[in-house]
Amino acid sequence: MTEGRPPLVFLERRSYRQRRVRDAARLLPVLGLFAWGVPLLWPRGEAAPGTASALVYVFAVWLGLVVAGALLSFLLSRGDVDDAREGGGDAP
């Protein structure tokens, strides 16, 4: 916290949006982890899915994550990152 600046309780709309975008950026890898974790559930042996469909699934997830990441990166670049106000967000 910057000295002399009281902690803010309510943020203006723009900073509020910005924070939610950051939350989304934090969530993205978790989403990726789940999506890429799906193959763990696939059966092996006789009932196993074909490699081609597995390939398509894995790469579709990849593409989706890249596009989402690019979108978030664009949204983040619009708001200037003000870490000093971030407070406890990064120090759990």
Add this chain to the structure above:
Amino acid sequence: MTTLNALVAVCLSYVFFLFVVAFVAERRAAAGRIRWLRSPIVYTLSLSIYCTAWTFYGAVGSAVRNGLEYVAIYVGPSLVMLGWFWVVRKLVRIGRSQRVTSIADLVSARYGKSNTLAVFVTILAVAGVTPYIALQLQSVTLSFEVFGADLAGGRFDRPHTATALWVAVGLALFTVIFGTRNLDANERHHGVVMAIAVEAVVKLVALLSVGVFVVWGLSGGVTETLARIDASELGTWNVAGGRWAGITFLSAAAFLCLPRIFQVLVVEAADESHLRTASWAFPAYLMLMSLFVVPIAVVGLDLLPAGSNPDLFVLTVPLSQGQEGLAVLSFLGGFSSATSMVIVAAIALSTMVSNHIVMPIWLRLTGGGASVSGDVRHIVLTARRLSIAGVVMLGYLYYAFSGGGAALATIGLVAFAGMAQVLPAMLGGIFWRGATRTGALAGLSVGFALWLYTLFLPSLGPGVLPVAMLDEGPLGLAFLRPQALFGIDGLDPLLHAIFWSMSLNAGAFFVGSVLSFPTPLERLQGAQFVNVFQHSPGPRSWAGRVAQTEDLMVMAQRILGATEAMALFRREARAQGARGDLPEPTPQFLERLERELAGSVGAATAHAMIGQIVGGMSVSVEDLMAVADESAQLMEYSARLEAQSTELSRTARQLRDANLKLTRLSVQKDAFLSQISHELRTPMTSIRAFSEILRDSGRLDAGERMRFASIIHDEAVRLTRLLDDLLDLSVLENGKVSLDIRAARLSEVIDRAVAAADAGAEDGALTIRRDRSDEDVTIVTDLDRLAQVFINLVSNARKYCEASAPALTIRVLTESDRVLVDFIDNGEGIGPEARDTIFEKFSRVAEQKAGGAGLGLAICRQIMARLGGDISYLPGQGGAAFRVEIAEASAMAAQ
């Protein structure tokens, strides 16, 4: 053999091309034009050294053997980058604010600058990376060999090791040339990064080309390729869940811990905002790199004779189809992957080896009586060069002696698992303030030992660990079998090793941290790391600054004791004639301080400490405090008492300082307000007096009325100008001015200024002498602001030059890094006593001719400071002379 020679020629030209790229990049960086060198794209591409020859060639081999398992190796890093907001952002911020030079440095810095930890991590890195370098050399040799054998009709009579040796020598040379050009505080290497980025493009294009050829050229399209995949022996999903998850985790961990990745990800990071782009662009790169792996594998299995090495399909598939051009491109892709990995790994490792092993030993060896020359930079550079050569040669020797067998092929994941042992100490260090040095050491040793025992040694083959030990455990203790610890049998050896080493590593780290107590320095560093976003106000570089006197004071107190240190500093301050208790860090003072400190900690330590500060070496205050800490313990001070008195005297000092500062500020404010009041009231007095005369006196003649009205007008103009100047100055001083940077000829700016100054003058008696050929320089700056400075100087000459035939000479000197514009008149000049104050607010040289408020030169000084230049008085020119210095980045010689 001519075609083989052609291949060698292609190879050499490619290497030459890389040299040129690196050289040009270095040149541009030296010229200050680094914007495009430091774009987010270059940063993203440089991260691609994650993809080594092992992944370039080996991914296809892995796909043939294990299906889609290879994807996990790319999925881990993709997740790490997509989740940059969690870990990578913090690492980069810490890296910048702490000037971290390597991962060993990061860990050691976090745990109280512990060199033991640094040495530990360095050894771990050397152990993990040397085989990996050997692997790269092997892949280059192998590809050369296959290629050569094919071209030469099956004959290949060159010994492998000779090729590998030449490659190693070339790489070492390249790395030494571009990796140790400077000893930058932030350890940045523009040339290397640029070359790596180019190589990244080459390997991506190569792999994509082969892939496109395979899918559209050989299989007939996407649908056909997918059908072909399902029909092949790789047709069904057969990846074990454990390995999928385990390898994803391992590659993610390795991505954060591998020295070469850390080098480009954190150390070379020019701008934190580049992470935003890399967060999605790098996963996209990895996606493209792995996109065509399965198709190439399937087609390779179809087309090539059974028993062909799948690790070389990327090369042999185009060759078998007579596509020699494509094969050469593919070869260059593999070559790029291998060389970029070796170069960056060598830089990263050599930094660690020289900083944490060679330099401490050297300091200790010369510590006895040999006088330190002070040129520590030279020694560091030499150490780093030798380390680079050493690391690359170690890789070569490993390759030569291991015989380049199949044992090397598995080394990729083994090396990953080795470096991943740093993860608990690293993540714990940046997220948990309770992590301590003891914990980190415990975790690292347990992890390292288990990695050696369960993975590394068994991977070397039966020659190293006896078969009996693998099967029955050491001394017949079955529960200690390397690949089935505690009786848990049947696990995949890699998973087994990851599971035990990482969990016990993290456990030991936690227990060690909880049970031990950190030193003060550790706690300080811990707080700075964990709360880095509160401590560093924004992305910025930690410039290698001379230590502040107060920091020296804190350090001296720890070594000499509070009272003595205070007395010493006060004495020095008196001798310098400074007010207060803190002297300026002049060379004389530092020398004396060094002698004082030498009495307590020994000459070498004191000299190294002070010498490094004077030389501007990258020693942080924490370094010095660490040394001070240790010697304080050696001298067996009563630690608690001393800490208390240090704390007390420091607090007292800070209070005194704050009070002094407040008083000074308030005095300055009073003087300023009183000056403004004077400057405003003076013209108002005339205005009021004459307007009352005009109002109250009926009998004024027309001439008088005219005259009084014009005085009122002039004084009103003067008031306006004063207010304008004040506002301008206030904006400039608060730094709120927005600059409008454009390029123009210097001569044009001077033309404008002279014309503007002429327009405002009553009499045109001032002659201006210029040499237009000298003014033919292009400058990039805020032209209006610069013209404002020039106008001020020309008008001053017009107003104050007392000569009978006033003349002003404008002289331009172009130097390599700046342009100087001198304004010299032929008047009396300014006396030495006034020179100090002419740039102050409300300072006037000639009181009689008070045309302005005395703010002109103050504004000029503020403007030049904002533009990154300077304005100063130039004595000894015969008349009043001012020198305007336009800084390096804004000036470019006419081309």
Add this chain to the structure above:
Amino acid sequence: MTREILLIEDERNIIEAISFILSRDGWTVRTHSNGTDAAEKVRSLRPDVVILDVMLPGRSGYDILRELRGEPAFADLPILMLTARGQARDREMAESAGVSAYMTKPFSNSEMLDAVRALAPVP
């Protein structure tokens, strides 16, 4: 007899304004525009009233005032001080230096005339 007033001030336009006002009121106005030899000028001219600016080139009005008050011949000389700084502290300094009257710029012309007349009543 004509009464003589010495105006010590460095701003050209203010000199002109004060001279105009006072000469119309029947005073002979002499002017001097720097601080360095102002006291010398007072000694040689021996005016009936002195108007003294504070911020003068060369020497401050306070110094000049103190020097004059130190000499018996000028202990009772009416001296009107002008200042453009107008802080309470300036007035205190002027009073402790022995000023007869004190005015802050800008002033109204009638104020100025009244002050001067009060300092040197028509005999």
